[in-house]
Structures are given as C-alpha cells and as structure tokens.
Amino acid sequence: MRMKIEERTLTRMEKQAQKDEVVAAFRWFAQAVNAGRKGESEMSPLVEATSRLSLSQMESWERCLRRELHNTQHQPTSLTWLDLCSGDGYIREETLNALSGAAPNRFFLALALRRLNDWVPQVRAAARKQLPLIANASDPEQVVDVLCATLPHWDSWGRMEDADKQVILELISPEKVLIALKFRLISSKSGPMTTILVQACRTPALDPYLAEIAHRAIQPAVRAKVYRLQLSRKNVWFEGKKWEWTNLRDCKGRFKPIHFERALSVDSPFLETLKLAATDPSPMVRRVAGEMLIRELNTISAETGADVRNLAELLASDTSVSVAEQGKFVLKRLFQC
DSSP, rough: OOOOOOOOOOOOOHHHHHHHHHHHHHHHHHHHHTOOOSSSSHHHHHHHHHHHHHHHHHHHHHHHHHHHHHHTOOOOOSOOOOGGGOOOHHHHHHHHHOSSOOOEEEEEEEEHHHHGGOOOHHHHHHHHHHHHHHHHHHHHHHHHHHHHHTTGGGGGTTTTTTHHHHHHHHHTTOOOOOOOOHHHHHHHHSSSSHHHHHHHSSGGGGGHHHHHHHOOSSSSSHHHHHHHHHTTTEEEEEEEEEEOOOOOETTTEOOOEEEEEOOOOOOOOOHHHHHHHHHHHHHHHHHHHHHHHHHTHHHHHTTTHHHHHHHHHHTTSSHHHHHHHHHHHHHHHHHOO
C-alpha cells in the first residue's frame, strides 16, 4: 500500500528534527560503506528518513548531503545512490552508470532525475541513458510523485537540453505510469495539477484520457483546463524566455516569452463536449464553455443552429453573472443574423 506523504508547512523545530534524522541516517550508512558493509540493513534507516521528505526541497537536501559527503571525507569503495550527491562529476557519472534496478524511494529517484540538469554534460548524458531504466523498474506511484514535483518548474532548469526534456516526457508513456498520473490528476484536491497537466500534454500519451479527466477531476481548474484543451484541440505551453534587443544603440532589450503548441488527438464532437462543459457544477468550467461558444459561433451556428441556441439559452440563465452574460451575448448575435 502506497504511503501517503503529508505535504504541509513544517515548524522550525520539525525541520531541524527532520534534518537531524536524515544526517544521522546518512552518517550511519556512510560509516557502514566505508567499513566495507553494504546491505539493506544499513540502507534502510536512510531510506525511511528520506521517504518522509518533501520533494519541493530537493535542492536544499542535495546540498546538505553533498556537504555531509565532504565533511566525512567519504571515499566510496563501491558506488551507492548517495554518490549522486557527490561534488565530483566523475563520481556522479560513474554512479549513474553503475546503478541498476528500482530506486529505493521517490527521494533517490528524484536525485537521479535531477542529474538531467547537472552542470557536467557527461553526467547529463549518463542520466539520459540510465534514468528510463531506473524509472521503469521503480514504483509507478513514485515516478508520478517525482514528475508532479518536477513538471511545474522544470522550465527554470537552465542546463537542460531538448534531449533531457524528452527523457522526462518519455517517463510518462508506460501504461502503469499513465494510469497513476491520470488518477493523480483526477483525485488531487490541491496542488499545481493544471500546470502538471499542461506540461504532461506536451506528448500525446494523455490524449485518450482527457475526456475522463474532464468528467471526474476534483479540482474545477483541472476540469476547466481539460475542456479548453479538448475544445481548442491544441495544447499551448510556456517553453522559456529569449532575449530580444529593442534598441541596440542604447543596449536595451527584454526577455520575450516563448510558447510552443501541439495539436491534440481528440475524438469527442465539439458541440457534445461544449454541452458537458456548460453543465459542469463549477462556474469556472461553464465560463470556458461560454468563451469557446463565442469563439466558434460563426463556425458551428450555420450547421447546428437549434442546438447552439438551446446552449446559449442555458448559459444565459446561469446563476453566475459572467456566464449569463456570455449566453446573452450569443443570443444577441444569433438574433442579429
């Protein structure tokens, strides 16, 4: 049974206690490795301690473990998962190439994934080769944990190349990971699930599940975004920023946002999807229905005039003022035609 990780703000005392526990477990394991012992009994306290850590603080924990490796003058006779934190790029590369099988927990899987943004190109190359093998052998729920912690902010990872990003996107493709990610998008009551959805939809893997997510997702923002994706039949995402000179003589410029898009494979008819969005319990979703109806009115009204009018009347009677205004606008346009 998957352990539920409680993501909440810790007090200063709780953070210190957590750090002390991790450092103590690390030192126990480092001593065991330096003494020539390496087994599950030595690794288990560290796995247990790191299993409770929030993946949102990975950079801080990585620095902490790297500092401990340096302070203990750790000289590995055999490479372990801990050596992914080594300050020596050669050791990080050799560690990735030596690792096999499933990650001990989601923390160490996240450590391996973070090597795709490593400052040493050879380490990134090793991560591109080994990470799919490690993820495929790992618990799909842990893979989804790491993806959900990474996708909302991976566009800030400045060292990643397109090949590195593609590796992360390919982690979504296995069916067991897709099912776990779909359930996470549906069942999560909080968190940046809309951002995760958009980033995950860079690939077509989730396309067959969009209708189910739109119908069942707990978060209204997720349902609204999925309906928008289905109705527009494309996904648009922020890729990064590019410097643009506005005045070369005065050396002035600005960062210009870069957006990419991909056409979606959507089978559901436009008007049918629009009706589902218009009858959603959340006004946030119904506003998307009104917006898309206005945008596509000239295209669909000629063929399905009666259905469009009924839909406009439904929106015009909505309890939400903004949704009702959208419906009234459509009715006014229809009567003018």
